[in-house]
Amino acid sequence: MHEMALTESIVDILSEEARRQGFGRVRVVRLEIGALAHVEPAALSFCFDAVARGTVAEGAALDIIRAPGEGWCLDCGKTVPLTERFGACPDCGGRRVQMTSGDELRIQELEVD
Numbered sequence: 001m002h003e004m005a006l007t008e009s010i011v012d013i014l015s016e017e018a019r020r021q022g023f024g025r026v027r028v029v030r031l032e033i034g035a036l037a038h039v040e041p042a043a044l045s046f047c048f049d050a051v052a053r054g055t056v057a058e059g060a061a062l063d064i065i066r067a068p069g070e071g072w073c074l075d076c077g078k079t080v081p082l083t084e085r086f087g088a089c090p091d092c093g094g095r096r097v098q099m100t101s102g103d104e105l106r107i108q109e110l111e112v113d
């Protein structure tokens, strides 16, 4: 379950930010997860509660925002929605689609005390 490793790195970042910015507690973590990122939000939340225990992020709410997948179709020469990582172009059915967004996993915003 790679959500556990991801959660550990998120909590590491939060602890580091707390040291740097001098806050004592994280109340809300707004996390952007791309639709194509192969991350299960429910699993991530579950891991987060466990990993955050005893850290600045203990009891913090995880607010997950799903970013849609998008790709650039070389055949159409335009941006098209993607529902899977190596999916075909929904317009022309071509397979030469380069993913341009949808695999992000990043902390967008924090609410702290």
Ligand SMILES: [Zn+2]
Pocket: 073, 074, 075, 076, 077, 089, 090, 091, 092, 093, 094
């Ligand atoms: Zn196309």
